[in-house]
Amino acid sequence: MAASPSPQPLAVGETNVNLSTKASDAMILKPQQTTQNLLKPILNPIEFIHGEPTMRFTMEEREQFAREEDLHQAVMIKFSYGKLVLSELRKLLPRQFDVKGNCKIGKLSFRHLLVRFNLYEYFV
Numbered sequence: 001m002a003a004s005p006s007p008q009p010l011a012v013g014e015t016n017v018n019l020s021t022k023a024s025d026a027m028i029l030k031p032q033q034t035t036q037n038l039l040k041p042i043l044n045p046i047e048f049i050h051g052e053p054t055m056r057f058t059m060e061e062r063e064q065f066a067r068e069e070d071l072h073q074a075v076m077i078k079f080s081y082g083k084l085v086l087s088e089l090r091k092l093l094p095r096q097f098d099v100k101g102n103c104k105i106g107k108l109s110f111r112h113l114l115v116r117f118n119l120y121e122y123f124v
Helices: 025-029 059-068 086-096
Strands: 046-049 052-055 074-078 103-107 112-117
Touching: 086 103, 086 112
Parallel strands: none
Antiparallel strands: 046 052, 074 112, 103 112
């Protein structure tokens, strides 16, 4: 193993032949130009309807969101009262909807469920 000599100060007019290609810590921590120039998403304004905050989306925005999140065959169910027991609803709802294939049931909030079907015929 060869020992590397310690760097010596350069004489006047002498050029450095060992240019380091390593990036310094300051260069690594410096924010990249690409991250500074990212576009911020335009958020829809929030309206208050009957005292509840509401956002309005166009049909194109809804369709794009459904494709991105794989929600094109999903139904949101809202219960008017009562506490939801998810294990019971996962047994009951496929029988109630007569689903022969798979459906995923998840809890969105204390009164809302999201039901995602794997086949389009169950969604319709």
